[in-house]
Amino acid sequence: MRSLVYLGFLSLLLFSCSATHRLSMTVTEPAVVSLPKNVQRVGIINRSIPSEGKGTLAKIDAILSAEGMQLDRDGSQAALQGLADRLRTSNRFEAVVILDSLPQLAKGTLAMPAALSREQLRELCATYGLDAVFSLAYYDTATQVRAEIGMREVTGTLGIPVKVPMHRLDLTTALRSGWRIYLPQVPLPVDQWEYTDYLRVSGQGINPVEALESIRNRKERVLDISRQTGFVHGSRLEPSRIRVGRDYFVRGNDSFERGKRLAQTGAWNEAAQLWEAETAHPKDKIAGRAHYNMAIINEINGDLEAAHSWAKDAYAIYGNREALRYIRILERRLAAQAELEMQLSGLTPE
Template identity: 30%
Template sequence: MYSINIYRFLLTASIAVAITLSSCSMRTVRIQATRPADVTLPSHVDTLLVLNRTYFSSQAVGIIEGLLTGELPGEDRAGTQAAINAFQSTINYSNRFVVKNAAEIFPGNSISRAFPEPISWGDIENLCSKYHTNAVMAIEIYDTDFIVTDGKRLVKKEITENGVKKTVETNEFYAKGVGNVTIGFRIYDPVNKVILDQQLITQSNTWETTANSAQDALAKLIAKSDAARYISQLAGNSYAYKIAPMPITLTRKYYKKGKNVASVATGSKQAEVNDWAAALETWKGSLLQSTSDKDAARICYNMAVAHEVLGNLEDAKLWANKAYVEYGSKKAKKYSAILDGRIYDQNRVNEQYK
């Protein structure tokens, strides 16, 4: 048993050392890229008008909805505005659309979570003409609830008594609030008179507080209106990501040096100061000097990363393949698959920016 434990310890230690050495032999570079939108909107749609269509068409329906959900007057309006603000703030990170806000509020919301009848094309055309936009993104459903539960439970707590630490069980009072929101988004294209997208976005979040009494725990819990605004912001942010290409940051690792080729380290230093074109030329020379598959694989891998940093994804793919096919780099095989995904995404982004 003793020898087995020693073996396990040495094996674990050797793995840890290998991981450490591997990470120390590589540098990290961050690459700015663009994530494609889930929904591709036509190229003629570049200016969106955001319209609030959550006003209840019947005052009686609005009163009933308030009684059923416990919402105070204005809470839905504040939540809807929070979603609109988050949508606009997030979509501004993309240069795909210009977004404007309509001053009008149209009727349409219901308590059934079913989309209302579409807005007439005459109204859509009038709105686009008034605000100089070429599509309308309407929020047509807004439904939120906030469920509060409270109670007490036994918890273990460490205390010091007469200079001695000990663990005791004590009552802890808690309050938990679960907020849910469902928002219906719909995009109208007046040019082709089609609804380009229609989605229900749901978001939820849980808050919990603890105290020495039930009353204090409830008092510390987030207010329903604040919870509604928070989850509404999440929904607005989520929909912006669905329809707009967004900037993202990727990380890649490349080798600091070769085993027998000194110029690999020179290229790595050039890359470190962001002179990737020079690093690429240096590594081309390094490959000619290489006498081992291990060095050649590292050099080809580094050249693949350099091409990706410079935006040459197809060339990056070629060099990653070379590192694997000709020199057996398993890391390059995984990288090649990652580049396949990047090429696919970039083609989608290019299509979305046409």
């Protein structure tokens, strides 16, 4: 017990004596996928027809839902609609069209099929006046069943409790889909991504049929998940905002202590004035930490170039080792910012 108390005290001491403090900030990341500005008309195709080769899985689905392969058909259509909704609400494109009745392009596979050939893609774009094609390359639902039999007490016809068999069915449905984006002038897909989601439902009854009939809205829930998958997939073309963590120095002299308290109240500019005054400190350790903190405050204010300059001086002139790692972070952010600005201005290279 004494050892545990000692270890707890030591951990608290080390934490309280840390030279840095953690902050979090929101940064904007560029879209995962960039398309040229001249891509204005896009088509969405479904290559994912239910395959007769699904065998047992398709039969299980037919028994469970009385829908069989229709569940895959409806689910894939819901996924296409979700993607179309996301692309249309982004206001990025002049036209977003779901293309039906393209059996020559459909494949009944359970994984990524061969990519569209360049000839197929160019013919598709020429026929429908498209600048890009979004493809649902495959879509599949597979259900696993776990059955249990127990006993349940019910009231009989004479009011006497009797025990009857109780059947329980646990269904786990995996929804898998794969997506691609094509440009007619590029020989390979410019993006490829896959998703796997799960739906778990249960039912019970005095026999397996009643247990199955007690499961409600399974199809509707599959369609909702599929629609959401398509909607989320469309976000790959949009910038995203994420939270990141940064450490800044709170120890060295009284200016760092006061700066910490100001920062904790949101007075970052007042804290920066204290840190900037310490950048000329005669001790390299203090000056280096002050330069590092100035890099942090400039990143908070959105000036990544200035942040990079302060961080470089913190390491190159004053030997602050934490600054070297931070320099790499800022270099990645500068590259991401350049890509983001290019995306937002519509100057994505063609």
